[in-house]
Amino acid sequence: MRVLFHFYKQLVVTNVFLAFVFSTFAWSAPPIMLKIFAISLPTFAFVLTLFFFSQRSGHQYYLYRNLGYSKRHLFGFAWGINLFLAVAILYGASYYLSA
Amino acid sequence: MMNKLEIDSIFLSYRDNHILSDCYLECLTGDIIGILGRNGTGKSSLFEVIFGTLKPQNKFIRVDDKLYKKPFLKQLVGYLPQKGMFPEHQSVNRLLRLMLKKQTVELAFLNDQRIQKLWNQNIGTLSGGERKYFEVYIMLHMEHPFILLDEPFAGIEPIYAYEIENLIKLNTKSKGILISDHYYQHVIRVSSKLFLLREGALKAISDPRQLEALGYVPYGTF
Numbered sequence: 001m002r003v004l005f006h007f008y009k010q011l012v013v014t015n016v017f018l019a020f021v022f023s024t025f026a027w028s029a030p031p032i033m034l035k036i037f038a039i040s041l042p043t044f045a046f047v048l049t050l051f052f053f054s055q056r057s058g059h060q061y062y063l064y065r066n067l068g069y070s071k072r073h074l075f076g077f078a079w080g081i082n083l084f085l086a087v088a089i090l091y092g093a094s095y096y097l098s099a
Numbered sequence: 100m101m102n103k104l105e106i107d108s109i110f111l112s113y114r115d116n117h118i119l120s121d122c123y124l125e126c127l128t129g130d131i132i133g134i135l136g137r138n139g140t141g142k143s144s145l146f147e148v149i150f151g152t153l154k155p156q157n158k159f160i161r162v163d164d165k166l167y168k169k170p171f172l173k174q175l176v177g178y179l180p181q182k183g184m185f186p187e188h189q190s191v192n193r194l195l196r197l198m199l200k201k202q203t204v205e206l207a208f209l210n211d212q213r214i215q216k217l218w219n220q221n222i223g224t225l226s227g228g229e230r231k232y233f234e235v236y237i238m239l240h241m242e243h244p245f246i247l248l249d250e251p252f253a254g255i256e257p258i259y260a261y262e263i264e265n266l267i268k269l270n271t272k273s274k275g276i277l278i279s280d281h282y283y284q285h286v287i288r289v290s291s292k293l294f295l296l297r298e299g300a301l302k303a304i305s306d307p308r309q310l311e312a313l314g315y316v317p318y319g320t321f
Contacts, residue, residue, distance in 0.1 A: 002197070059184050062179075066198070
């Protein structure tokens with residue numbers, strides 16, 4: 001788990017930044033902006049983040065492989081956390097807006 | 100505990116270019132196997148196949164007579180790639196804590212002056228020799244019974260190369276080690292068995308002068 005979190009921490013800044021960039025397409029409508037942010041976190045922004053990470057730091061996958069983790073493990077875990085965050089944000093947003 | 104790594108019937112080709120054909124190798128705990136070969140003969144590819152990250156047309160990788168497709172998933176084989184694998188912005192002690200057991204980290208700090216000196220430095224600030232020493236140190240202190248070191252002597256000053264040689268020699272009791280490098284003097288000195296990878300096959304070398312006859316080094320080298 002510690003190793004998987006280590007990988008996630010390598011991605012999170014870029015992932016959140018890219019999700020924010022995507023969300024700015026709806027700058028004028030904050031509720032939609034929040035939805036786009038949440039949806040892009042485990043989707044477009046995540047795919048782009050993995051692409052950039054592989055291009056820039058692809059050699060680091062060997063570190064995780066030496067600890068017994070394949071790309072599938074790493075991507076699955078990171079995607080799972082992002083999905084959880086996305087659902088939490090969407091749920092929180094709908095609760096807040098309906099209140 | 101004595102472990103055995105067997106690599107058998109490896110065929111790897113890209114289109115019509117046969118890289119590895121029918122390679123066989125056996126490595127036991129305590130062995131240091133040196134693999135020499137000219138550029139492009141497939142040394143790194145062979146290591147990637149053994150590690151489980153490169154899928155050839157055919158392969159049998161056995162550890163203690165059990166077949167594995169990706170031995171790295173069971174942490175049976177560790178691999179230090181030529182280009183390294185550590186993030187530049189992280190400190191030596193943080194990476195030691197990530198990769199090694201707590202007791203091993205404490206011992207590293209107490210017993211190795213080089214590691215002590217590098218303790219708080221980031222990977223990106225280390226010199227080529229320090230970085231290579233640290234990478235080899237970590238690999239040799241992980242739990243894997245077999246370790247693959249791809250060019251551990253490349254591009255570093257002689258003093259570090261000798262220290263890495265000593266590091267490897269000191270850590271063979273519980274591991275089998277495979278080394279590939281163009282710095283053949285170091286590889287020959289440190290190895291208990293030597294092979295030349297040539298035309299896709301591994302040829303056992305019993306006398307370094309065979310390397311002259313096989314065209315790996317110029318005549319008169321030994």
